[in-house]
Amino acid sequence: MADKISNAAAQMPQLCHMCEENTDIKFKCLDCAFLLCSRCRKLHEKVRTKYVHQIIDLRDKRAISKDSKSIRIHQVRCEFHEDENYIMCCQECQQLVCATCILTMHQKHEMGDMKIIISTKVSKLKQYQEIIDTTILPNISRNYARCDDLMEFHTKRTDIAKTGIHDWKTYLINAVTKLLDQQAELFYEQIDKNMDEIKQNILPERSELDDMKRNINKIRSEIERAINSHDLSQMINLESSIELLLKKVYAQKKKERTNYFEFSQRELKILKLGDLTLKPVFELQCTQSFDTRLSCIDKMASYKHEELLVRNLELKNLCLLKIAHDQIIEIHKWNIDVKDITALQTGEIIVILVDKTDLRLLTKKQHLTSTIISDCTEVFFDTAPQIPTALHTTRENNVIISTVETGRDWLPMDEPCKVEIIVITAEREVISRFIFDKDLFCFPNKITSIGTDICIADSISDYSGRLVTLDNKGKVKWTYGDNETNSVIIADMVSTPLYNVVLLDPCQSVLQALDSKGAFLNTWRLLDFNVTNPYAMTISTDDKILIGCGHTGNNLHVLEFRE
Incomplete structure (x- = not known):
C-alpha cells in the first residue's frame, strides 16, 4: 500500500x-x-x-x-x-x-475551511444573483420605463400647453382686433353724426351772417355816397333801410352751445391670456383584464409579486391567485369564510373570521401545502370584547385593525358606536390604541394609511359614507364625503406611494382620487375601462391597482396609474 x-x-x-x-x-x-x-x-x-x-x-x-x-x-x-x-x-x-x-x-481566531466558506459564499451570491435577476432588475426596468413614460407624458403636456397658449394668443389677437375695429367704427359713426349736427347748427347761421355782412357793406357804401351828395331824400330813405337792418341784427338769437367728442386711451388691465395652474399628474389606464373563473370577488389583498389573495363571496372561500403572463393560476384555496384579509411582508396571511373577536393567522407552512385548509387555528391578535371589522398592513409592515362593539351588526348604521383603532407590529406588539366612545364612527369597514396617518372608511348608512383621516395621535385631520356635495359610498380604497388615496364607489361605478390633505384630484368612470359591477380593490407590490368584480367572465382588471 x-x-x-x-x-x-x-x-x-x-x-x-x-x-x-x-x-x-x-x-x-x-x-x-x-x-x-x-x-x-x-x-x-x-x-x-x-x-x-x-x-x-x-x-x-x-x-x-x-x-x-x-x-x-x-x-x-x-x-x-x-x-x-x-x-x-x-x-x-x-x-x-x-x-x-x-x-x-x-x-x-477560529478558522474555517476555505472550501466550505467559499461554497457557502457562492451559494449566498447565487441567491443574491437570483434576487437581482427576478426582483431588482425587473423593478429597475419597470421604474425606468415609468420614467420614460413620464418624460414622454410631460413632453407632450408641455407641447400641448405651449400650442394652447399660441392658439389662444392668435385667437385673442384676432378677436381683439375685430372687437377694436367694431369699437372704432362705432366711434367714427358717433363723431361723424355729431359733426353733421354741428354743421346743421352752424352753417345756416354762418350763411345768414354772410348775407347780413353783404347788406351792411352795401348800406355803408350808400351812406358814404349820401354824405358826399348832400341829397336829403336819399339820406331819409337810407336811414329807414339802416334802421330796418339794425332791427334784424338785434333780433338775431344766439344758437345753443355745441358739443364735441374727445377720445381718451384706456390701459389693458382686464384683458389676459388666461391662467397657468399646476395640476398633479394622476392618470389611469386599464392594461389587462382576466377571467379568474371565480363567480364573485368581493375581498382582495396583495400578496407577493404578481400574487394576490381574493375572497369568493358566493362559495365563501379564500384563494391565492398568481398572474402569469396573460392568465390567472390558482395556487391554493382555503375553505374558510373571512370578513377581511391582509398579508405581512414576511408572507403570513391574517384573516378576520365571521363572529370571532380574534385575528387568525395562516402561516407559510399552511398555505404552501397543496391540500385545502379548512380552518386556521393560530391566533394572531385578540380584540375582545370588541369585534374586528377591517385590516390593513402598512408599508412599514405594521397592522392596523378597526373594531366595533359587540352586537353592532344588529344596530342601525346611522347611530354612532364604540370603535377602537389598534396599530400593532408584525411581532404583535401594540403601538397605539385609539378609543372612540360613540363620538365619531358608525361602522368602519375599510382601512388604509398615508405615511403615519390612518384613513378609515366609515359607513354612515347603507347608501352613504365618508372617509375619516386620523393622525398618529388619533386626532381627526380631515374628512371627505360627509356632506351632500361630496357624499360617497366606499366599498374599498388604496393609498399610492405618492400619498394619494383612491376610493372605489360601487354605486356610481367610479374611482375618486384625493391628495394627502383630502382635496379632490380626479374621477374615473370604470365603464370607460370596461369594468362593471366592481366590488373590491387592492394595490399590488409593483404599485398597480387591481379591481375585482361581482360576476363571472373578465372580473379582475389591472389599472396602471401615472402620478
Missing part, C-alpha cells in the same frame, strides 16, 4: 497545503482536508477552528479514501504576504488568511 501511495505521489507531486513548498507530505487533517508536511503539522494543530483537528498519518486508509474525494480550489496569493497563498478563512474577521497571517494577525 505504501508503494502505491509512493507511486501516486511520484506521478502527481503534492505540495503541503500550509507552506505550499514542501513535497514531503506525511500527514492529513481529516476535518480541513489539508495535506501537511512534518513542519506544518504542529502549526496546523494550533489553528483555531470550531472543531478539533484530526491529523492522521497518510498511511492510514481513511486518509487515502477521503483524499480521493478532496477538491482543491484555485490558489490566490495573500495580499499581505506575497510569497504565500490563502489556505483558510478567519471566521471572526471574515477574510482569507495564509499561514503567516494565522501566526501574526489572527492568533487564537
Whole structure:
C-alpha cells in the first residue's frame, strides 16, 4: 500500500497545503482536508477552528479514501504576504488568511475551511444573483420605463400647453382686433353724426351772417355816397333801410352751445391670456383584464409579486391567485369564510373570521401545502370584547385593525358606536390604541394609511359614507364625503406611494382620487375601462391597482396609474 501511495505521489507531486513548498507530505487533517508536511503539522494543530483537528498519518486508509474525494480550489496569493497563498478563512474577521497571517494577525481566531466558506459564499451570491435577476432588475426596468413614460407624458403636456397658449394668443389677437375695429367704427359713426349736427347748427347761421355782412357793406357804401351828395331824400330813405337792418341784427338769437367728442386711451388691465395652474399628474389606464373563473370577488389583498389573495363571496372561500403572463393560476384555496384579509411582508396571511373577536393567522407552512385548509387555528391578535371589522398592513409592515362593539351588526348604521383603532407590529406588539366612545364612527369597514396617518372608511348608512383621516395621535385631520356635495359610498380604497388615496364607489361605478390633505384630484368612470359591477380593490407590490368584480367572465382588471 505504501508503494502505491509512493507511486501516486511520484506521478502527481503534492505540495503541503500550509507552506505550499514542501513535497514531503506525511500527514492529513481529516476535518480541513489539508495535506501537511512534518513542519506544518504542529502549526496546523494550533489553528483555531470550531472543531478539533484530526491529523492522521497518510498511511492510514481513511486518509487515502477521503483524499480521493478532496477538491482543491484555485490558489490566490495573500495580499499581505506575497510569497504565500490563502489556505483558510478567519471566521471572526471574515477574510482569507495564509499561514503567516494565522501566526501574526489572527492568533487564537477560529478558522474555517476555505472550501466550505467559499461554497457557502457562492451559494449566498447565487441567491443574491437570483434576487437581482427576478426582483431588482425587473423593478429597475419597470421604474425606468415609468420614467420614460413620464418624460414622454410631460413632453407632450408641455407641447400641448405651449400650442394652447399660441392658439389662444392668435385667437385673442384676432378677436381683439375685430372687437377694436367694431369699437372704432362705432366711434367714427358717433363723431361723424355729431359733426353733421354741428354743421346743421352752424352753417345756416354762418350763411345768414354772410348775407347780413353783404347788406351792411352795401348800406355803408350808400351812406358814404349820401354824405358826399348832400341829397336829403336819399339820406331819409337810407336811414329807414339802416334802421330796418339794425332791427334784424338785434333780433338775431344766439344758437345753443355745441358739443364735441374727445377720445381718451384706456390701459389693458382686464384683458389676459388666461391662467397657468399646476395640476398633479394622476392618470389611469386599464392594461389587462382576466377571467379568474371565480363567480364573485368581493375581498382582495396583495400578496407577493404578481400574487394576490381574493375572497369568493358566493362559495365563501379564500384563494391565492398568481398572474402569469396573460392568465390567472390558482395556487391554493382555503375553505374558510373571512370578513377581511391582509398579508405581512414576511408572507403570513391574517384573516378576520365571521363572529370571532380574534385575528387568525395562516402561516407559510399552511398555505404552501397543496391540500385545502379548512380552518386556521393560530391566533394572531385578540380584540375582545370588541369585534374586528377591517385590516390593513402598512408599508412599514405594521397592522392596523378597526373594531366595533359587540352586537353592532344588529344596530342601525346611522347611530354612532364604540370603535377602537389598534396599530400593532408584525411581532404583535401594540403601538397605539385609539378609543372612540360613540363620538365619531358608525361602522368602519375599510382601512388604509398615508405615511403615519390612518384613513378609515366609515359607513354612515347603507347608501352613504365618508372617509375619516386620523393622525398618529388619533386626532381627526380631515374628512371627505360627509356632506351632500361630496357624499360617497366606499366599498374599498388604496393609498399610492405618492400619498394619494383612491376610493372605489360601487354605486356610481367610479374611482375618486384625493391628495394627502383630502382635496379632490380626479374621477374615473370604470365603464370607460370596461369594468362593471366592481366590488373590491387592492394595490399590488409593483404599485398597480387591481379591481375585482361581482360576476363571472373578465372580473379582475389591472389599472396602471401615472402620478
